Amino acid sequence: MSQKTAELKAVSRTDMTRAQWIWKEMKVNKVAYLMVAPYMILFTIFTVMPVILSAFISFTDFNMLQLPPNIVWLDNYITLFFDDDIFLIACKNTLLFACVVGPVSYLLSFLVAWFINELDPRVRAIVTLIFYAPSISGQVYLIWGTLFSADAYGWVNASLIELGIIVEPIAWFQNAEYVMPLCIIVALWTSLGTAFLSFIAGLQGIDRALFEAGAVDGIRNRWQELWYITLPSMRPQLMFGAVMAITGAFGFGGVVTALCGFPSVDYSAHTIMHHLEDFANQRYEMGYASAIAVVLFAVMIGSNMLIKRMLSKVGT
Amino acid sequence: MAKLRTRKHKVVLSRSAGGDAGITFMLVILGAFMFLPMIYVIMQSLKPLDELWMYPPRFYVINPTLDNFKDLFILMNTSWVPFTRYIFNTVFISIAGTFGHLLLASMCAYALAKIKFPGRVLMFKTVEMSLMFHQTVTALCLFIVMAAFKWIDTYWAIIVPAWASTLGLYLMKQFMDTNVTDAVLESARLDGASEFRTFWVIAMPMVKPAWLTLIIYSFQGLWNAGASVFIYSEQLKTFNYAIGQITAGGIKRAGASAASLVLMMAVPIIVFVISQSNIIETMGSSGMKD
Numbered sequence: 020m021s022q023k024t025a026e027l028k029a030v031s032r033t034d035m036t037r038a039q040w041i042w043k044e045m046k047v048n049k050v051a052y053l054m055v056a057p058y059m060i061l062f063t064i065f066t067v068m069p070v071i072l073s074a075f076i077s078f079t080d081f082n083m084l085q086l087p088p089n090i091v092w093l094d095n096y097i098t099l100f101f102d103d104d105i106f107l108i109a110c111k112n113t114l115l116f117a118c119v120v121g122p123v124s125y126l127l128s129f130l131v132a133w134f135i136n137e138l139d140p141r142v143r144a145i146v147t148l149i150f151y152a153p154s155i156s157g158q159v160y161l162i163w164g165t166l167f168s169a170d171a172y173g174w175v176n177a178s179l180i181e182l183g184i185i186v187e188p189i190a191w192f193q194n195a196e197y198v199m200p201l202c203i204i205v206a207l208w209t210s211l212g213t214a215f216l217s218f219i220a221g222l223q224g225i226d227r228a229l230f231e232a233g234a235v236d237g238i239r240n241r242w243q244e245l246w247y248i249t250l251p252s253m254r255p256q257l258m259f260g261a262v263m264a265i266t267g268a269f270g271f272g273g274v275v276t277a278l279c280g281f282p283s284v285d286y287s288a289h290t291i292m293h294h295l296e297d298f299a300n301q302r303y304e305m306g307y308a309s310a311i312a313v314v315l316f317a318v319m320i321g322s323n324m325l326i327k328r329m330l331s332k333v334g335t
Numbered sequence: 336m337a338k339l340r341t342r343k344h345k346v347v348l349s350r351s352a353g354g355d356a357g358i359t360f361m362l363v364i365l366g367a368f369m370f371l372p373m374i375y376v377i378m379q380s381l382k383p384l385d386e387l388w389m390y391p392p393r394f395y396v397i398n399p400t401l402d403n404f405k406d407l408f409i410l411m412n413t414s415w416v417p418f419t420r421y422i423f424n425t426v427f428i429s430i431a432g433t434f435g436h437l438l439l440a441s442m443c444a445y446a447l448a449k450i451k452f453p454g455r456v457l458m459f460k461t462v463e464m465s466l467m468f469h470q471t472v473t474a475l476c477l478f479i480v481m482a483a484f485k486w487i488d489t490y491w492a493i494i495v496p497a498w499a500s501t502l503g504l505y506l507m508k509q510f511m512d513t514n515v516t517d518a519v520l521e522s523a524r525l526d527g528a529s530e531f532r533t534f535w536v537i538a539m540p541m542v543k544p545a546w547l548t549l550i551i552y553s554f555q556g557l558w559n560a561g562a563s564v565f566i567y568s569e570q571l572k573t574f575n576y577a578i579g580q581i582t583a584g585g586i587k588r589a590g591a592s593a594a595s596l597v598l599m600m601a602v603p604i605i606v607f608v609i610s611q612s613n614i615i616e617t618m619g620s621s622g623m624k625d
Contacts, residue, residue: 041453045453048451048453050529050530050531051450051452051530054534055442055446055458057439058439058440058442062462064480065473065496066501067461068480069474069476069480070473073476131365134358134361134362148608148611149366149373150365150366150369152600152607153369155604155607156599157559157596157603158559158579158596159373159600162373162375162376162593163372165589171390171391174375178391208372213618213621216614216618217622219615220615220618221618221619221621223615240351240354255622255623255624256621258624259621259622259623262466263466266466266467266469267469269469270469292471295471295475296471299475299478308475309475309476315468315469315471315472316468316472319468319469319472
C-alpha cells in the first residue's frame with residue numbers, strides 16, 4: 020500500500036493528462052470532500068437549487084395546484100415588461116431606491132468609519148455602537164412610524180405645527196408624496212451594517228508605515244492620503260462592502276411593508292420585491308412570480324459585477 | 336510605541352484644524368440622526384400613559400415609570416399559547432441553527448482555505464456569488480423545496496437552511512486564509528494527525544474571533560426572525576412574531592409596544608457590546624479579491 024502511494028507521488032504532472040492529474044488530486048484529498056460535503060450539500064439544496072428552479076418555473080404557468088404545469092416559454096416575461104404597469108412602477112421605485120440607498124449608505128459607512136478611525140479606541144467603540152445599533156435591533160425602525168405618526172400626537176407633526184410651518188397634521192406614511200423619501204431615510208438609518216464594520220477593520224489594518232512613507236514622498240493633506248494610500252490599501256474591503264450595500268439596497272422591502280402597509284398608497288413605494296411577494300404569497304402565480312425573481316436576480320448580480328469592475332480602478 | 340509614532344506622523348502630515356472641525360461637525364450631525372430615534376424608543380417605553388398622549392408631545396420623559404413593561408408582561412400572560420412557548424421556540428431555533436452553522440461552516444471553510452483540492456475555487460466562488468443577491472429571490476422556490484421535504488410547519492424549515500447561510504462561511508474562510516499558518520498545520524500532519532483532528536485541535540482554536548462572529552451573526556438573524564411563511568402553527572411561532580402581534584393591537588398599546596421594541600433590541604445590542612473587538616478583528620480579513 021505504502022509503495023503504491025509513493026509511486027503515485029513520484030509521477031510528475033507532465034506525465035499525465037489533465038484529467039488524470041485532477042483525478043489523482045481528488046483521490047489524495049478525499050478527506051477534503053468529506054469536510055465540505057455537509058455544508059455544500061445544504062448550500063446547494065437551499066440556495067443554488069431554488070435559483071435554478073426559479074429559472075425553470077419562470078417558463079411555465081405553475082400555480083401550485085395544476086400538475087404538470089403548461090410550458091409557456093417567454094410569455095411571463097413578455098407580460099411582465101409590456102403588459103404590467105405596476106411592474107414598471109415597481110422597477111422605477113426599486114431603481115430609485117437602490118440608486119439612492121446603495122451609494123449613500125456605502126459612502127456613509129465609509130466616511131463614518133474614516134472619521135472615527137483616528138479617535139481613541141474606547142471612544143471609537145462607543146461611536147461604532149451608536150452607528151451600528153439600528154441595523155441589528157430588529158424591528159426598532161417601527162419607531163419612525165411613531166415619530167411620523169399621522170395625527171397631531173406624532174412628534175414631527177406636533178413640532179411642525181408648533182413652528183407654524185403646517186396647520187394640520189400630515190399623514191406621512193399614507194401620502195404618496197412623502198412615502199418614498201421617508202422610506203429612503205429609514206433605509207439609510209438601518210443600513211450601516213456589515214459593510215461599516217468591514218471598513219472600520221480595514222482602516223485599522225492598514226500598515227502605519229505606508230502613511231509615513233507617503234508623508235516623506237510629499238503627501239500633504241488627508242485628502243491626498245485618502246486617495247493615494249488609504250483607498251488602494253483597503254480595496255478588498257471596499258469590494259466586500261459594495262456587495263453588502265448593493266444586496267441590502269435591493270432587498271429592502273420588509274421595512275416599507277411594516278411602515279406603509281401593503282400595498283403602499285398608490286404603489287408609491289412598491290418595489291420589485293413587493294411585486295414578487297404579491298404574486299407568490301397572495302395570488303400563487305408561481306410561474307409569473309418566478310419570472311420576477313429571475314429579473315431581480317439578474318439585476319442584483321449585474322449591478323454587483325458592474326460596481327466591482329468600477330472599484331478595481333480606485334486609486335489608480 | 337506604535338502609538339507614539341502615529342502621533343509623530345500626524346504632526347508631519349499636518350491635519351488642518353478646519354478639516355478636524357468639519358469632520359467633528361459631520362460626525363455629530365450623523366450621530367444625532369442615528370442615535371435620537373434609538374433614544375426616543377427608550378423614552379417612549381418609560382413614559383406613563385398621560386405623557387404618551389400629552390399634547391404637544393415631548394421627546395423626553397418627565398416621570399419615568401416601568402408600567403409599560405408590566406403591561407407587556409400582563410399581555411404576554413393572557414395569550415392563548417403560553418408565552419414561554421414563544422420564548423422556547425426562539426431560543427431553540429437560535430441555538431440549534433447557530434451551532435449547526437458554526438460546525439458545518441467552519442469545517443467547510445477549513446477545507447476550502449487550507450486543503451488544495453480540485454473544485455475548491457469553484458465552490459468558494461459560488462458561495463461568494465450568493466452574497467450578491469438577496470434571499471427574497473430564493474424564498475419562493477425554497478417553499479417548494481420545503482414542501483417536497485415535508486418540512487413545512489416544522490422547526491427544520493427554519494433551522495436547516497440557517498446551517499448553510501453564506502456570510503458565515505465567507506467570513507470564516509477569509510479569516511482562516513490569513514490567520515491560520517500553513518506551517519503549523521503541516522507539522523501537525525507530519526505528526527500523523529488526521530485532517531479532522533488538525534482542523535479541530537489546531538485550526539479551530541486559532542480562529543476564535545471568527546467563530547464568535549459567526550455565532551453572533553447567525554444568532555442575530557435567528558433572534559430577529561419573525562413570521563415565516565414556512566410555519567403556520569401558533570405553537571411553533573417565535574417570540575418576535577408574538578411581540579409583533581401585541582404591538583399590532585394599535586394605539587392603545589403604544590406603551591407596551593415601545594417596551595417590546597426595547598426588549599427586542601436589548602439582546603442583540605448587549606451581545607454586540609460584549610463581542611465588538613472580536614467581530615472587528617474578523618472583519619479585518621473580510622475583503623474580497625477581484
